[in-house]
Amino acid sequence: MDLGMREWCHAIPKIELHAHLNGSIRDSTLLELAKGLGEKGVIVFEDVKHVIMKNGRSLPECFQLFDLYHILTTDHETVTRITKEVVEDFAAENVVYLELRTTPKKNEAKGMTKRSYMKAVIDGLRSVDTVDVAFINSSRENCLESAVSSSTHGKIERKRIFIRLLLSIDRRETTEAAMETIDLAREMKDFGVVGIDLSGNPVIGQWETFLPALKHAKDLGLPITIHCGEVPNRKEIQAMLDFFPQRMGHVCCLEDEEWRRLKSLKIPVEICLTSNVRTERVPSVEFHHFVDLYKAQHPLVLCTDDPGLFSTSLSNEYYLVAVTFGLNKGDMLQLARKAIEHVFADNGVKQYLTEIFEDAQRRLGLQNMHHIP
Ligand code: IMP
Ligand code: ZN
Numbered sequence: 001m002d003l004g005m006r007e008w009c010h011a012i013p014k015i016e017l018h019a020h021l022n023g024s025i026r027d028s029t030l031l032e033l034a035k036g037l038g039e040k041g042v043i044v045f046e047d048v049k050h051v052i053m054k055n056g057r058s059l060p061e062c063f064q065l066f067d068l069y070h071i072l073t074t075d076h077e078t079v080t081r082i083t084k085e086v087v088e089d090f091a092a093e094n095v096v097y098l099e100l101r102t103t104p105k106k107n108e109a110k111g112m113t114k115r116s117y118m119k120a121v122i123d124g125l126r127s128v129d130t131v132d133v134a135f136i137n138s139s140r141e142n143c144l145e146s147a148v149s150s151s152t153h154g155k156i157e158r159k160r161i162f163i164r165l166l167l168s169i170d171r172r173e174t175t176e177a178a179m180e181t182i183d184l185a186r187e188m189k190d191f192g193v194v195g196i197d198l199s200g201n202p203v204i205g206q207w208e209t210f211l212p213a214l215k216h217a218k219d220l221g222l223p224i225t226i227h228c229g230e231v232p233n234r235k236e237i238q239a240m241l242d243f244f245p246q247r248m249g250h251v252c253c254l255e256d257e258e259w260r261r262l263k264s265l266k267i268p269v270e271i272c273l274t275s276n277v278r279t280e281r282v283p284s285v286e287f288h289h290f291v292d293l294y295k296a297q298h299p300l301v302l303c304t305d306d307p308g309l310f311s312t313s314l315s316n317e318y319y320l321v322a323v324t325f326g327l328n329k330g331d332m333l334q335l336a337r338k339a340i341e342h343v344f345a346d347n348g349v350k351q352y353l354t355e356i357f358e359d360a361q362r363r364l365g366l367q368n369m370h371h372i373p
Contacts, residue, residue, distance in 0.1 A: 001100070003042040003364075008329050009318035013360050015339035015353065016303055018225070018249050020168070020199065021121070022069040023306025024086040026050065030308070035070040043071060055311065059230075062309055063201050068152055074107045079266040081173035083124025090309070091131040091161045093314050096356050098345060101166035101197045104181055110250035116185055118167075125163055135163040137194040160354070164194040164345050166225065169210055171200030186220050194344035195223040202230035205297050207239045215245065223344040225270065229253045230281060241265065242302040247342060249305075251283035251289065253362035259292075268299035268342040273320055274312040275305035285324045294325070302341040333361065 003011055009022040030052050038045025047066055057065065073079055083100075085179045091099045102121060104293045117159055125135050185193045196217045198210055225247040228240045232253040240248070240260050249270040251262060261332035262269070271290050282289070293300050302317045304310070322332050337357040340350050 003329075005322050005329070005332075008364075009322060009332060010315040011094060011319070011335050011364060012333050013094055013353075013356050014314050014318065015097045015301065015343060016095045017099045017247070017273060017301050018209050018303035018338060019086075019090070019100055019306055021083060021086060021100055021307050022066065022073060023067065024081050024089070024100075024304075025073070025308045026085055026089065027136050027308065029082065029085060029309075030072065032067075033078065033222055034068075037072060043068075056278060057309070059281075062279060062306075063316065065309060070105070071075060074105075074112070074261065075110045076112065076116060076123075079117060079120035080124040080127060081349045083121045084127045087125060087128050087161065087163060088130050089134060090314070091128075091159050094163060095314055097162040097164075097339075097345070097349070097353055099164045099166055099194070099344060101168050101199070103168040103170045103183060103199070114180060117186075118165075118191075120182065120189060120191075125192075130159075132158055132160040134160060135165075136190065142211060153286050161175055161194050161347055162345065163192060164343070164349075165192050165193045166197045166344070167193060168197040168199050169213060171198070171202070171205030171210070173200075173205075173209075175212050179216060180208050182213050182217045182220070182222070185217070185222055195225065197227070198250075199227045199249075202233070207236045211239075211243075214245075222224065223247075227251060228273075229258075229277075235260070241267075246344070249303075250276065250281065252276055256291075259289075263293075263296060263298055266299060268301065269293060271300050271301045272303050272305035274310045278310050285320050291323065291325055299338070299342060301342050302335065333364075335359070 030066060034048050034052060035045055036042065037043045039183040049066060054061070060124060068189045070350045073082060080335055087098065088098065101323065104117045106113055125133050154348065167181050171179050182196065185196055196214070198214065214224055226240050227250055228248045228252070229237050229251045234255065237258050241258060244265060245267065247268045247270055250272060251269050254262065273285050273288055273290065276288060277285060290300070302314070304312055304314050306319055307313055318332055321327060
């Protein structure tokens, strides 16, 4: 198959490990929701229209937009709708495994609790009808059966996407609220919740506030990923490294000593190129720390962060890496496949994903590519 690099980056199977639900809303849906609330007099549509349409937002503007998202998506029905659409959009990008993260929210006016918010998310996963969605922990046997049926038995091919959920703690939350999220994650382990994320405006909140909840999650055996180093805060970055989470997002503002520690600890990094450039964490893709970590063979995975907010897609993030750093098709497929090692799902899912990649390698014509160690 003779595909150009952009088509190649779209065609290869991909694994998304850092995507926020509300940051992944389609622009068209956002405009529609804003218009609807404008008509009801909840917001002034003209005031928010330009924010929705704006390109190249700064970090404070992104958090302004997040506040808008949270006004627009405060009822169960909308949460269900955006979840469905987000999953369909990732599947259309040939994402075969998506770890979708979201902050469970309370909204008394709408009778919403953190639990009912998550139920609305699950309803969204259940309502996807354009692709097969696997989100409850599945046995290896089921995985293998589906891998075979979609690839070799000549049946009508239907896309399949594995979904796992991460519950986010927002840095605005209290220790008590964060604890509630951990308990909910434990309760929802059988509904595809595989871990915890710490996110939110990086200049708000203290590490000490979240630490008890994160320790509680660790004690429960829940894997953790942390937004780290979005702003230069040495004390916090060092405390996060000391905590030794399973993965870290961003890691932009580290000093030499912290880079050394990150590398020696081999903490896998969720790389979000467009997000970091748009929010001015790095001057350009060319100067992104991806290249240093990649050359050092540090574990990493390309992610979108907020494809809606930053007008990107996972295919586009792969393409940016390929053209900026001169990587070839085989390199890109290997990079995508390496992400299997960092998913929070069980070994049955990892085995299934390995087979998906081997099948893709055959289908896309890279039979002689050497095996990833
Ligand atoms: P939600 O958790 O589904 O509501 O997704 C949106 C939320 O994700 C935002 O309100 C932030 O708390 C968080 N978030 C998204 N992108 C970023 C980022 O780049 N840095 C920190 N937090 C983020
Ligand atoms: Zn993020």
